[in-house]
Amino acid sequence: MVAHRRPVASGMTDTAAASPIPQRRAGAQAWWNAVNAWLLLLPAAVLLVAFTHYPILATIRHSLFITKRNGTEVFIGLDSYQGMAADPIFWKALINNFWFALGTIPTSIALALVMAIWVNRNMRGRGFLRLAYFTPTVLPMIAVANIWLFFYTPDYGLLDQLRGVFGLGGWNWLGDPSTVMGCLIVMVIWKEAGFFMIFYLAALQQLSPDLDEAAAIEGASRWYTFRRITFPLLMPTTLFVAINAVINSFKLVDHLVIMTKGGPNNASTLLLYYIYEVAFTFQDSSYAATLTVVLLLLLSAVALVKFGYLDRRIHYQ
Amino acid sequence: MSVITLSRVSKFWGAMRAVDDVSLTADEGSLLVLLGPSGCGKSTTLRLIAGLEEADAGTISLGGADVTHLTPAQRKISMVFQSYALFPHLSVAENIVFGLRVRRVSRAERDARLKRVADIVGLSHLLERKPSQLSGGQRQRVALGRAIIAEARICLMDEPLSNLDAKLRHEMRTEIRALQQRLGMTMIYVTHDQTEAMTMADRVVLMRDGRIEQSGSPEELYNHPATAFTARFIGTPPMNLLRQDDRLIGVRPEHVQIVAGGDHAARVKAVEHLGADSIVLCEIYGQPISVRLEGFSKVQPGEDVRIAWDAAREHHFDSKSEVRLDDIANEDRLAASSQ
Structure with a gap:
């Protein structure tokens, strides 16, 4: 198999031309890096959101309502406060x-x-x-x-x-x-x-x-x-x-x-x-x-x- | 006049004799190097002088006064630690004037002395930095600054250069020596590096297993080693020691020559080119011997050569006790050959 090399674009500087990765591939690499980073953060983030952030928001919301005997919620604003x-x-x-x-x-x-x-x-x-x-x-x-x-x-x-x-x-x-x-x-x-x-x-x-x-x-x-x-x-x-x-x-x-x-x-x-x-x-x-x-x-x-x-x-x- | 005198000082760690019956003196304004391999007791000796350890036996006197049982502060010395022991949360300036603040020196004098010392050690532009923002060499200078601002007459240094790279080490070596001479301090300097000892010292005390192996000027230790241990420790590469019957024949690499028709047949094992000279590692009679040749040696490993040395350059040691044998005989021969 013959490896085809892309011709280097004429406007590029020496350093850019010397870099082994063409620019478009560098962009893709950065994108993959970001995806990887987010994937690695995901398990911790899920736990944090599910057991810390969501309950906090739910608590704040709950403090603005009262629950009736039959289970329906009624908005009461700052009455509880x-x-x-x-x-x-x-x-x-x-x-x-x-x-x-x-x-x-x-x-x-x-x-x-x-x-x-x-x-x-x-x-x-x-x-x-x-x-x-x-x-x-x-x-x-x-x-x-x-x-x-x-x-x-x-x-x-x-x-x-x-x-x-x-x-x-x-x-x-x-x-x-x-x-x-x-x-x-x-x-x-x-x-x-x-x-x-x-x-x-x-x-x-x-x-x-x-x-x-x-x-x-x-x-x-x-x-x-x-x-x-x-x-x-x-x-x-x-x-x-x-x-x-x-x-x-x-x-x-x-x-x-x-x-x-x-x-x-x-x-x-x-x-x-x-x-x-x-x-x-x-x-x-x-x-x-x-x-x-x-x-x-x-x-x-x-x-x-x-x-x-x-x-x-x-x-x- | 001797400012530092240790007489028959010992320090034991349980059964181990870290420092065993050591006596030494250092003259006023001189630099004494405590040299030896790791674990030989040189650092413990320094710590005994500093008062960071208490001696189990013997007396230590500084400037004529017995300080054996005094605290480090009462001994009025300064010290540079191997780790530099800089206070990481204090700025360079605060580190240097720490001792002056402890002793409640007035602010005006503190500032004046800080300025002077910062100029001497070349830190004037870094006074506000924290130690973590400095390079190894700069930290070393802060430690030096802290040691000299107290203007103590005795300065102790515990392997101060061992954390620096080779180039910086060479630079600081010269600087410390110059500083010591300029300020007229009496300095005890601990190192395991014989090059530092040879280049800086007025007097070298070579230690081994808690005892003094030999004490003298660098020249004496090099030219007149009292034991085979000294011969092996001083000089790079060390003295060649060839076993012959019940004695060891010592000869320095620079005194051995490769000559056609030399006395001994040798085979070249390896060649190290150092630029100005080359070290040729050979083997004679199954024993290694190194030869220092000027310039870029052309001999090849595997080559058979003939080597020779002047018998007057030989040192003789007893192979069991490793003590120098032929003091008198050798002296006579040298005298005879120089006539």
Whole structure:
């Protein structure tokens, strides 16, 4: 067979003439590249659309309708939102959630960092210590809630037995609106700090020990080195952990179901727990959708702050 | 006057003797190279001097003061790490003045010294960059800048050039040496590259298995190796060592010649052309021997040639202990031949 070569078009420059692929074929190649790329993205895109984007849009739509007993939907516009604004329990849940986030996030992150630095050193029993800190994460949440339920039980719970040693009377920790939120915060810090510690530990092990040594030779104290070198280099981890902590603080449901059911008098109701109650106890899916939209807005705001602002100010390796 | 003195210093890692009874001194304003293969204890020795490791035995004194138990900061030294150890989130300028900020040097003086040092290491136009935006050679300069801005009299360098390409390495070698002499620093320089040792050092300390194998000027180590190990380590290609009965005969490649009617029959195995000279790898009596010839050698692999060398150029080592045997005898012979 004889291979026929196309004559090169007269107007072409030297470089174009020298390129092995004629222009039309290059165009086809680019098109195929794009098709390939989209095909590769397709599985993930399908999952994302089916289980994230579509449900979000459906939720927003659903919050604008109510469903009658016979199954027909009636458009009610922003009525649900007006009802929500007038719902004291919603506001209570939102404010509770705010205090809950404020109570758990900074403390659990700080604790995680301290523990990570502590177990990152060379010492005997390091593996055991790391495991001990990580245990709360491994335990099933139902079990965790039950253990803490025992701690907080009035009169014969661990806490009250300790109080008894000092001659103090029993206290209904979870039954009192003034202590129930504090009790939950302590438990969640205990559970999350160990999990976050793993991320800090991994990040610390990525840092070259040379940096510490270089700082030591320059005369930097350990605190100074931490402040100017270690902590700034851990910022990507801190951000990641903080985002997770925020999400978790809005995600807490299971412990509430077992320990307090949002009580007493809604003192421990958090936003997601309230959504759960509205949707499945009161069977008001339209109002639940409305509340969900609020939750989505809150979390999107967090994501926006991360991508729009914090990412630009943090040094990534 | 010696500024750095190690006397009988040891460091053990469990049963392993990383540094074993090492004593050395470095004179003020000199450059001492710690040379040796990897794992010989040279870096550990440097870290002991820096105070990053604590000695298990012996004493270290810097500038006449015993610093054996002092922290790195108290020893008032500067150091360049193999990895450069630049702070990745800080700009070049911040990296260089890091130590000055730690020591709360005033802003005006910091700026003045930064300007001076940036000029010396040629980084004035890159001060705002982050280390990740720099080339390997530029990072090396930042590390150098950070080391010299403190104006410490002693500077320690841990294989500072091993991450650079060959051309840059040659350039920086000259620059570091010039800088050291210009600023009058006493420098301890760790390397496994004998070329760096030969070209930069006032004094070379060759280490092996945690001990000092030989210490002396580059010339002494080259011309007068105390052991077969030194003979093999110094010089490219290394000294030829031919086993003869209970001794090793050492002769440098440049002292061997290919001549018609030479004493030994040899067969050419391979030829390496380096441009200015050629290395001809031969075999005599079943042992390899390399010959350095000037220019572009025309001999072909497989060719039979005759080679010869001047007996006065021979070094003799005991084949068991590898210690130099014929110090006195050889000296006499050299003296006789030069008359």
